[in-house]
Amino acid sequence: MGVRTERPPTSRGSTPLARQAYTRIRDAIERHQYQPGERMREADLAKSLGISRTPTRDALKQLEVEGLLEAAPRRGLVVATLDQQHLTEIYALRDVLEALAARLAARQASEAEISTLRANLERQAETSSDDIDALIRLNSQFHNTVYRASRNRYLVDALHALQTPLALVPGTTYSDPGRPAQALRQHQRLVDAIEQRDQDQAEAVAREHMRDGERIRLQRLADLADELDR
Amino acid sequence: MGVRTERPPTSRGSTPLARQAYTRIRDAIERHQYQPGERMREADLAKSLGISRTPTRDALKQLEVEGLLEAAPRRGLVVATLDQQHLTEIYALRDVLEALAARLAARQASEAEISTLRANLERQAETSSDDIDALIRLNSQFHNTVYRASRNRYLVDALHALQTPLALVPGTTYSDPGRPAQALRQHQRLVDAIEQRDQDQAEAVAREHMRDGERIRLQRLADLADELDR
DNA sequence: GAACGCGCTAACGTATGCAATCGCGTGCCG
């Protein structure tokens, strides 16, 4: 079904379809356009994406590896469900990983990385608490900079892998009214600790940051369960 | 090309081809039948496995996710290389993960799990230091039992993910003459700590175990580099 | 009227053919 005559032959990049499919399906899941437990059929998705089953299948496999989809006993792949137990396990692990990243960053962050973090803090401070999308983006950049400063790619990968399934819970910690200001204060304290090369302090701040984040997300999950019960 | 008339229709199991391909390729890599950097071509592998490119491709993708293969700039998938830097990063992370697993196991291992660990220790004690394959198997079972006792599937997954790339270095820590006895002693101390619910001690023993393992593997890598230089 | 069995259909695993891309070699031109 060679429908793709739209793309001029000069377009050398021509994004791999599997990557496009992956991105679009993942976005749809993160926007909660599919319910947890909803079946994901190769043929349906392929048709709605306008591509064949082959790249669609590749995308689904990757999403399964990342934990956004799971194999249901006799129904194929479905959107994964994240309950309180999962959340607790994720944060138990994330706590020690963020602590390690903060410690390593305090030990070996470059001056350029510290400047990047400072610049990020300023932008966070200038951003309105209402512009949640911008805050989320800045938060993500902030943490990624800290992760990379750890100089440990396995740690970076593990931290990213842990954050992916969190997208299954609608909203983020920034939906909580006091969170933006609190996060900014904790981020500032973390950069201070990194700049002073105080590894223990950096680890302590990171752990505090995680505990607060876990609390907010658990609360959110409980609220959602209440709504569904009604 | 319906070549597979060999399999009687009664054979219901007939492992999916993609899984077979994955297992066989992974085994071959772990046995070092491919050199690091060696190209892995879909068509070649498919032909040598007697299957088509589709399941072969699936297997290669999974191996890439797991870090045994990596995408080389302009040459497709090649067998991954593990240098000293990688090893150091892996162990820096594994240290805190094993420590967490040991701590959680000490907190919440069931009596049945502790019995399983004790039984494993006995079998380790009865196994000759020369039977390296058996020791490796027992060691793997031992650690997996501790991991599961942590009641944290994300931690279990992360620990497994970290161990996979270690297979790229020929031999294991058990190739070292003193290691079997040392490992057994450390395993025994770990089970003692778990049984006494001493979380700090469990964590300390796990960290010591990791440090020794890292030292042996770094030495092994250095020896290999020396051999190649000659 | 109920239970068991048979066939139909939906879904996925697998095979294979086709197309697009990229590296590399060769030949031509400056």
Added chain:
DNA sequence: CGGCACGCGATTGCATACGTTAGCGCGTTC
């Protein structure tokens, strides 16, 4: 004699057809 450009071969990405299996509904029989 060297560099650039064109073309060819190798390799992977994508599409699609086929086979197989399992679940479900309908019919038949006791």
